[in-house]
Amino acid sequence: MATEILMPALSPTMEEGTLAKWLKKEGDVVKSGDIIAEIETDKATMEFEAVDEGIMGKILIAAGTEGVKVNTPIAVMVEEGEDVPAAGAAPAAKAEAPKAEAPVAAPAAAKPAAPAPTQSPDWPEGTKMKTMTVREALREAMSEEMRRDPTVFLMGEEVGEYQGAYKISQGMLDEFGAKRIIDTPITEHGFAGIATGAAFGGLRPIVEFMTFNFAMQAIDHLINSAAKTLYMSGGQMGAPMVFRGPNGAAARVGAQHSQDYAAWYMQIPGLKVAMPYSAADAKGLMKTAIRDNNPIIFLENEIMYGKSFEVPDVEDFTIPFGKAKIERAGDDVTIVSFGIGMTYALEAAAKLADEGISAEVINLRTLRPMDTETILASVRKTNRCITVEEGWPQGAVGNYISSVIMQQAFDYLDAPVINCTGKDVPMPYAANLEKHALLTVAEVVDAVKSVTYR
């Protein structure tokens, strides 16, 4: 019986990929375990092995095709003597099981994050724009800064020869060489300390943590060594450096790999904390981070790496720290968010607009320094506020924002501030449970309705 071969999901966050190369041609005998194709994912080029035996009946997607969605039929396998069925007639039953899995991976990111109408002070109207992914923006920012300043270097696990665990540093080893793109052993505590010492010694390290979950091994150096030395030395020496990597939940990777550290690092005097949402944020904030003379915690998100946004096509585009961006103007309620939380906030705002509720959406971009002025000005206008983040509710970033509003704009509030957060549980693995543990757009919509008494 003819069997469809489907585009596989080769990483937890893969939604589509490039069918780089076919290694079997039509008519070839395929044995179980044979490599039939090479597929480029958002992370790497992977070999795709055949599960079933048979004959390559028909190739449906030509080599070199980009943007092939997971679970798209890419070829049809037949048994000996069997005819290739007409296109579309192949049995679809096999597609059912995997189909259920992949989309669940990223509920919030299911739609491409369309650039919302902005009131951005970052670039003048009419600026030439280009489309790029968050991943490309981060890479471009680091590369530009490394070309500008020879003391900047990148250090971390698999940043060099592997081309980056999430392909952020792809190609950088070729350009900058092994002296400046440094593969480390798996030893976060040690290399975070070495990088901090190198910063004391006059360099500007960028430390990539494969994910911020692993930075818990190293957090003593981030806080006690990097953040506090300037103060302890009476201003004589500090650590101009960037600690960066994916933060927060990815998809289906379980409790130990799915945590948002925004609220943790935001608490520390001496650190600055950036958490970009868009590719423009990523590019502009990263360049600012590398030039800053302080230790920066730069919290990225794996699910956002592959998302495309418009980025100003100008030389040396930077975004200042401590300046929030009103991503969408509105009158009825203020929604404050940052990082991947913005995807929930903007989707909710679009839904609310359909129901006649006008939400103003603020993208904080940096949590320390935090642009509370922009929040307060908005709240004084809308008289209502909700905060949106993926992290846990107790000690959340939103708790702090609520307290600032309460102390500085209490008389303007027409409703209590609501903090929309992830659920107060370790991240479960099961697809349905994970979906419930994360924040949902519906919860954001409900919260807005609650504060607007609709």
Added chain:
Amino acid sequence: MAAKKPAPKSNVSADELKHHYREMLLIRRFEEKAGQLYGMGLIGGFCHLYIGQEAVVVGLEAAAEEGDKRVTSYRDHGHMLACGMDPKGVMAELTGREGGYSKGKGGSMHMFSKEKHFYGGHGIVGAQVPLGAGLAFADKYLGNGRVTFAYFGDGAANQGQVYETYNMAELWDLPVVFVIENNQYAMGMSVARSTKSKTLWERGAAYGIQGEEVDGMDVMAVKAAGERAVQFCRSGKGPYILEVKTYRYRGHSMSDPAKYRTREEVQKMRDERDPIEQVRQLLLTGNHATEDDLKAIDKEIKDIVNEAAEFSKTSPEPALSELWTDIYA
């Protein structure tokens, strides 16, 4: 502890010996004064004295060149004096005054001097080890030929990050001398109670790092070993480990009841192995100095320390506005 070392080689000059005597005595008298000021309530919090270990830093500083770096733990007063930092600035930091090296914001455990290439002063046991390797990483990256001394104790030698650092320092041939100041007690835990390793320096072999054990009560032996280590690192061969066997006469900190060892053990060490007394005897028996010469040095040191103590009492407390400075560069 190894047997007492033989008399110094003939090529050791009287001036050099006198220099070591003077430097070690400065640390001892400074620390004794710090102990007094602590007792008077002028110094607060934790205060870890270096008395007994003076030959370690004085010997190694004699092997260092201008521009070489050093980083250590919270038992740091001796390191700062030995690398040429001003005793007044150090003592005023102990008393938390404006004239201190960190304007009073660091305290006994956290002092730094960019000018003297002293990078602290770190309070988390073992954290200074990767920081020191990082300083060496920067020097190698910049190609400036400098060497870093990363000091840590026998207690820190059991921290995991030390071994992560050994691995990368050897992997990348970093010019760092790992100095294990084995004073035999990690707070109250003796080395014998904390590990079955016969030595600490030999653990480096697992990472391919060479090293040696040194008599840390003999300043000339420390200097000679330091010169070997520095030469090794500066020539691009990577890191080197010195396990310097030393002894701390005082408690771990000022509040240490010292129940983990006997008075006799401490007294025996002071009587038989004292690093300053050893040099004093060499100077006298070798006719390099008279009692009067040494008295003059003693007087000079006493004056320096008294001046530092006076400064540390009269320097004002930092302005309240200092609370909010130096958080961001």
